[in-house]
Amino acid sequence: MRFNKLDLNLLVALDALLTEQSISRAAEKTHLSQSAMSNALARLREYFEDELLVQVGRKMEPTTRAQSLKDPVRDILVRVEASVTAQPQFIPAQSTRLFRLLISDYTLMTLVPHLQRLAYKQAPGVRFELRPQATQPQRALERGEADLLIIPKDFCSTSHPSELLFEETFCSVLWSESHLASGTLTEDRYMSAGHVVVQPGDGVALTDWFMQQSSIKRQAETSTFSFLSQASLVVGTHRIATMHRRLALLAARFLPIAIRDLPVPIPHMQQVVQWHQHRTTDPGLVWLRALLREAATAMDSPLPPGTPG
Incomplete structure (x- = not known):
């Protein structure tokens, strides 16, 4: 042609x-x-x-x-x-389609396990390729190199449609034996302490972005690329990590940490799923977006009886 x-x-x-x-x-x-x-x-x-x-x-x-x-x-x-x-229809139980998702390790630990469980129940042949979010992950979406992007609303592209999945709050995480874990964590104690912060690639974490907007300046003594690692990095120190609350609650299951409310104001995070504007009616992605909404609800619900893990 x-x-x-x-x-x-x-x-x-x-x-x-x-x-x-x-x-x-x-x-x-x-x-x-x-x-x-x-x-x-x-x-x-x-x-x-x-x-x-x-x-x-x-x-x-x-x-x-x-x-x-x-x-x-x-x-x-x-x-x-x-x-x-694009296929005219998507039959989950018969599909072996590969879905490529761009996600952070926060999403990997909190939302994706519920997505996997629900997807396996409906479509055991469906496969997932979970990719880390590099700088400007929107470019991979625009170039057709990823099917979906799960990202804070503040960072998503205005050129493509998106849908709110859930909201997240932030909290302070400390070593349970730290002197900061005793008494009230005031703003003065928070600001005078050293902090473990996340520096994801060449970008900026949402918590830092929020604090920059409010002119809040923390003393960053350790930086890491992983949201999940923050909790383990405060253990044995008097440092503070500002973490997503759901992720902090997961970490508290196996680490000696204390969780405290933030003494400084930070807005809630709105986590959205985004897709290419030309693929809005793709039947497979329509199914997957609905499953993500269901997974977001399941995050805060007890697992069904008999569910492994």
């Missing part, structure tokens, strides 16, 4: 080349031979009258023209996939 004399099959090759910036890796990704991918690049160069990828040392780097094509080409392919390859 051609459009304005361009073989549309070449868009798949172009997308792979711009993503991988390597002929061999692009060929592997699209299941083509290297010679076929080299031929595709030659045809693309002729059509766009641009080198697109140029050799710089041992790497290939995109030209300015190639950079301007990267997102539009990916958007076209996402639209095609959503419109043409």
Whole structure:
């Protein structure tokens, strides 16, 4: 099929080349031979009258023209996939579909176990690929590299639809033998203590973002990439971790920690699920979003009788 004399099959090759910036890796990704991918690049160069990828040392780097094509080409392919390859119906009990979710370790520990239990009951053949949220996870969603993104509402993209799953509050977590665990944790005691904070990749944790908005400055003495690790890192110290309350309650089951209300004002976190605007009616994602709503309710309910664990 051609459009304005361009073989549309070449868009798949172009997308792979711009993503991988390597002929061999692009060929592997699209299941083509290297010679076929080299031929595709030659045809693309002729059509766009641009080198697109140029050799710089041992790497290939995109030209300015190639950079301007990267997102539009990916958007076209996402639209095609959503419109043409999407199945007209989704039968959970018969499906072996792979769902790719971008999540934090907070979501992994609190929400996802309930999602897995419910999904296994309805669709035992369905598979999940749980990926960590890197910097700008919205880009993976927009490029069709993830099916769903579960993220605080404050950080989600305004270009795609989202749905509120649940709200979360924050609390202070301390070693149970810390002097700070005795008596009232006042704002002065909180602010004068050292803190264990989360620094997720190149981004900022929501708690820090909230505190920055309120001009609250903590003494960060330990930083970690993991929300879950905060509780273990205060044990044996007089430091404080500001944690999601549900995660803190989970950690309290196996760590000698004390949980206290925060003496400083922090808004509730609104956790949402987000999906690509072109995949709103995808039957599989409609089912999965409904299951996520059910899992969010199950988080705060006792497990059904006979449930393992």
